[in-house]
Amino acid sequence: MTFQELMARAGAERSSGWGKTGALLSGQASKEKFNIEHILNLITGAGQEAETKDISRKRRKSGWRLGGAILGGLGGLLLGGPGGALKGKQWGTAIGAGLGSLGGSQLAKATEPGGWALKGVGGIPSLLSSGMFFQTGREKGDIRKADISRSIEEANKSYEQAVYVDALRDALSGYSLASLKPGDWFDQGLEGKVLPDSPISSGYDWNV
Numbered sequence: 611m612t613f614q615e616l617m618a619r620a621g622a623e624r625s626s627g628w629g630k631t632g633a634l635l636s637g638q639a640s641k642e643k644f645n646i647e648h649i650l651n652l653i654t655g656a657g658q659e660a661e662t663k664d665i666s667r668k669r670r671k672s673g674w675r676l677g678g679a680i681l682g683g684l685g686g687l688l689l690g691g692p693g694g695a696l697k698g699k700q701w702g703t704a705i706g707a708g709l710g711s712l713g714g715s716q717l718a719k720a721t722e723p724g725g726w727a728l729k730g731v732g733g734i735p736s737l738l739s740s741g742m743f744f745q746t747g748r749e750k751g752d753i754r755k756a757d758i759s760r761s762i763e764e765a766n767k768s769y770e771q772a773v774y775v776d777a778l779r780d781a782l783s784g785y786s787l788a789s790l791k792p793g794d795w796f797d798q799g800l801e802g803k804v805l806p807d808s809p810i811s812s813g814y815d816w817n818v
Contacts, residue, residue, distance in 0.1 A: 667718075704788065
């Protein structure tokens with residue numbers, strides 16, 4: 611039964627002497643409508659909060675990752691040079707950059723304010739648990755809740771995976787840079803040698 615149909619029925623009942631019943635039904639419908647709108651707002655807000663947090667944590671991780679990769683790469687270059695413990699500057703730089711990137715990303719993850727994981731929507735009550743009216747609206751709301759919950763789970767999983775994928779990519783970048791003469795770094799362009807964050811950790815449609 612739609613809200614308009616309910617109001618029409620309540621009006622008919624009032625005109626036929628069932629005013630009290632009609633008033634109770636109207637009040638119940640208004641209460642349920644308010645509750646549905648409130649829960650939908652909570653679901654939307656949770657999605658927006660997750661989106662903001664996801665952007666923030668990836669930017670923060672990128673900074674720590676870059677710093678770790680640079681320090682690790684320089685350390686590996688020194689150790690991997692002639693007479694170093696790790697033979698070959700290319701491999702020394704690659705290993706150092708990869709480990710430094712991994713360490714920086716893990717440190718960013720461990721020290722993320724409020725925890726690294728995005729909060730889910732499990733604490734928001736289901737719209738299908740109770741109610742007499744607006745069944746279609748309730749079902750759409752629960753579908754939206756499930757979609758956002760799935761996006762949050764995928765974003766958390768990808769964030770963890772990207773730590774290792776990025777470390778491998780940074781190791782390859784370190785090897786490529788160490789293969790060049792220092793003067794060639796800028797002649798051939800550092801852009802394209804230093805790889806950005808892995809695509810695995812980006813891109814979710816929070817507005818499902």
